[in-house]
Amino acid sequence: MIAIAIDDEPIALDVVKSHAAKVPFIELKETFTNAFDALTYLQKNKTDLLFLDIKMPDISGIDFLSSIANPPMVIFTTAYSEHAVKSFELDAIDYLLKPFSLPRFLKACNKAYELHELRSKSAGAPEMASIFIKDGYEQIKVKLDEILFIEAAGNYTKIYLQGDSTLSTRITITDMLLMLPAKKFIRTHRAFIVARNKISRFDRSQININEHSIPIGATYDVFRSLSS
Template identity: 65%
Template sequence: MNFITDDTTIMTAIAIDDEPIALEIIQSHASKVPFIDLKQVFTDAFLATTYLQQNKADLIFLDIKMPDISGIEFLKSLTNAPMVIFTTAYTEHAVQSFELDAVDYLLKPFSLSRFLKACNKAQELFDLRNQRQETSLGYIFVKDGYEQIRVELSDIQYVEASGNYTQIQTDSKLISSRITINDLAELLPKSDFIRCHRAFIVPKKKISKFDRNQIWISEKIIPIGATYQNLQLI
């Protein structure tokens, strides 16, 4: 089970499903996830549309097979759509749901642990989107276990993808986070950081020397990937 901390962001959510029992399960599961505030549930997707026109929601738990409009059609009808976790008894729409940038695809009946995993993914994406505004202040927060660690951009020596983790080496410590290096590359300001390899990002100001194949950050040697050799490093 995840724990809530002072740095945990609460996400507002709604759920849409034509089956009341399915909504009861989502309500029960959501009540056990401390960073989910489930505001409303709807058996009628059109009532949910009216609600969203008047209220903000960060996340929708959305059934796909509904009588009047499918969950996929409903999502396509929204402008500035919130994040979506699809909840369905059918597998055939999984690929299409991810093409619509769904956070996750829960196959009914789903357990509390599987529900929590989807919520954790939504929270990480939500935090990442919010943090893009913080880089102008010179820092970011990254998740390390159950904690959100503040990282000063000026302290970063290099970033390295390592298995399911991304390691951020700072001047004083090594931080391991579940954030992907692709997401971190989007988060870090491109004027100050450069991706030189599929597994490495470096701060331009800390490059001490470089050649065609590698970069030196102090005594650390960072490889330059074949597809990155034409980058402007300085």
């Protein structure tokens, strides 16, 4: 995987460089102390993974990530623990609290590698008309055209179907998104995925599907995607 690292502290970047050099599937291409230089790089170069500090002088790592339309996978690296919840709302792969050890760094990289492999396989697979969802001990076949929207609800993910029926599964909403064709489904919020062709109306804050109102998260550029 091709990676870059952004941190305003050169010593912190040296730690990432040292650890990354020991991980065989990570190729750390560049490091940046200036987030805006990194943004220019990301606009021109394929990048799979971003090691990103949160507390930076000109722009926070969270604001930086929110500004990217199609960001790479991200692992936050920070000395502050209070941003953990917000980072996972942005679908961060992991959150490394400085100073972090090589084993902890490797664990985060392994998470990224597993997701990268899953996405690669999904991208190469032919588009399917249905998927199988595990519900308890059963595998239930669900036609994609019957899905209205999907909601993360605690330890479960709920799938809302035509005819007012629902399914519950322990598959995470992030993994559900990987199972679904991007042409037909869009993530609108950290807790919601919707079927594009089931949307009856939308504005900048919410989407309506039948009688359901589904929020649009502040970090999801849904309005522009649906309007184009």
